Amino acid sequence: xxxxxxxxxxxxxxxxxxxxxxxxxxxxxxxxxxxxxxxxxxxxxxxxxxxxxxxxxxxxxxxxxxxxxxxxxxxxxxxxxxxxxxxxxxxxxxxxxxxxxxxxxxxxxxxxxxxxxxxxxxxxxxxxxxxxxxxxxxxxxxxxxxxxxxxxxxxxxxxxxxxxx
Amino acid sequence: xxxxxxxxxxxxxxxxxxxxxxxxxxxxxxxxxxxxxxxxxxxxxxxxxxxxxxxxxxxxxxxxxxxxxxxxxxxxxxxxxxxxxxxxxxxxxxxxxxxxxxxxxxxxxxxxxxxxxxxxxxxxxxxxxxxxxxxxxxxxxxxxxxxxxxxxxxxxxxxxxxxxxxxxxxxxxxxxxxxxxxxxxxxxxxxxxxxxxxxxxxxxxxxxxxxxxxxxxxxxxxxxxxxxxxxxxxxxxxxxxxxxxxxxxxxxxxxxxxxxxxxxxxxxxxxxxxxxxxxxx
Numbered sequence: 001x002x003x004x005x006x007x008x009x010x011x012x013x014x015x016x017x018x019x020x021x022x023x024x025x026x027x028x029x030x031x032x033x034x035x036x037x038x039x040x041x042x043x044x045x046x047x048x049x050x051x052x053x054x055x056x057x058x059x060x061x062x063x064x065x066x067x068x069x070x071x072x073x074x075x076x077x078x079x080x081x082x083x084x085x086x087x088x089x090x091x092x093x094x095x096x097x098x099x100x101x102x103x104x105x106x107x108x109x110x111x112x113x114x115x116x117x118x119x120x121x122x123x124x125x126x127x128x129x130x131x132x133x134x135x136x137x138x139x140x141x142x143x144x145x146x147x148x149x150x151x152x153x154x155x156x157x158x159x160x161x162x163x164x165x
Numbered sequence: 166x167x168x169x170x171x172x173x174x175x176x177x178x179x180x181x182x183x184x185x186x187x188x189x190x191x192x193x194x195x196x197x198x199x200x201x202x203x204x205x206x207x208x209x210x211x212x213x214x215x216x217x218x219x220x221x222x223x224x225x226x227x228x229x230x231x232x233x234x235x236x237x238x239x240x241x242x243x244x245x246x247x248x249x250x251x252x253x254x255x256x257x258x259x260x261x262x263x264x265x266x267x268x269x270x271x272x273x274x275x276x277x278x279x280x281x282x283x284x285x286x287x288x289x290x291x292x293x294x295x296x297x298x299x300x301x302x303x304x305x306x307x308x309x310x311x312x313x314x315x316x317x318x319x320x321x322x323x324x325x326x327x328x329x330x331x332x333x334x335x336x337x338x339x340x341x342x343x344x345x346x347x348x349x350x351x352x353x354x355x356x357x358x359x360x361x362x363x364x365x366x367x368x369x370x371x372x373x374x375x376x377x378x379x380x381x382x383x384x385x386x387x388x389x390x391x392x393x394x395x396x397x398x399x400x401x402x403x404x405x406x407x408x409x410x411x412x413x414x415x416x417x418x419x420x421x422x423x424x425x426x427x428x429x430x431x432x433x434x435x436x437x438x439x440x441x442x443x444x445x446x
Contacts, residue, residue: 059371086435089419090382098325099324109446141374
């Protein structure tokens, strides 16, 4: 952490292409403001999200994760989100059992029409993780050994701004 | 019981019903047993059965070396028989390709293995021949079966993290846990794939958490808690706690016990529209 006084959480959001990503897009075109702590990863469907993606995000320095897709019944591929929900039902308790705070890994259904819900949800995830503070447990592990923290999702001195050029 | 087992094995080998018998043999000391692979009828005296027959022999069904031996008869306890059901449901073996020698079992290990303390399959739920007396299997209540977890679930978040980090720290990535597991049968494990490298294969603390969590997660709704991973772990990580936690969640949420009822659909390859979603915003 470069600046301990102003901790800005790094949130990774795994969004499904058809619903939540479009919902986030709608929030943008609707000029709705939300905090810029989130890095969005667009995937075809929540059903294609291997829980390993989520562990990897933590491993590479994420403080919190949001996974979001279509409401049940609305999946573009009919049943992807139902299968995903099954996985989350066992994966989330497993992480909690290992001592990861449930607020660090959250799930939601947000449709393409729910730009407002996206803003609300992502703001509340960011706020919750801000209260929890950095995910020191994992970041300490990363710092062990000669390799140091993993490359890729490396913490930069400016964690607030979007790095798009 | 041993006599009955040997006689049956001899008969099966003599009339060529099977070409090999996977069973337990005497080990180097009286408190040990080792797996034996018997191909000749005159060798059946090597077979034994006692309370030290802790292992789950079904793991040999996945290995090339033992698969080459031809159609096997396999000695299984009630718990091991559940593995067979999972393997059949997952299309790894066909029912007719294995001859099941079930043994009724009152618990193994000295002291009694943890898995036996809340056992409700003393008589295998699937077999071709049963050696020993057929007992009544009474399903134990949910809470009793998962009582082992209470102590760990009641820890605070910080204590849990510290407990597991201390455990995972010991991991030397020998992969004994997945090699012994009868249900870890992928030809190429995710940890062996390096483009991209999802799991750091070195014994670094970072990769240890991903590996151990992923290994357990890949057994969600499949593991029958034979505790073999935990038994073979050279650094004594209580791996079965993770497996058991997942089994508990799968049963709580999907009302599914792996390998228990052969007609149940596999938990993780199906879904129900009414699945729990209290945690989804």
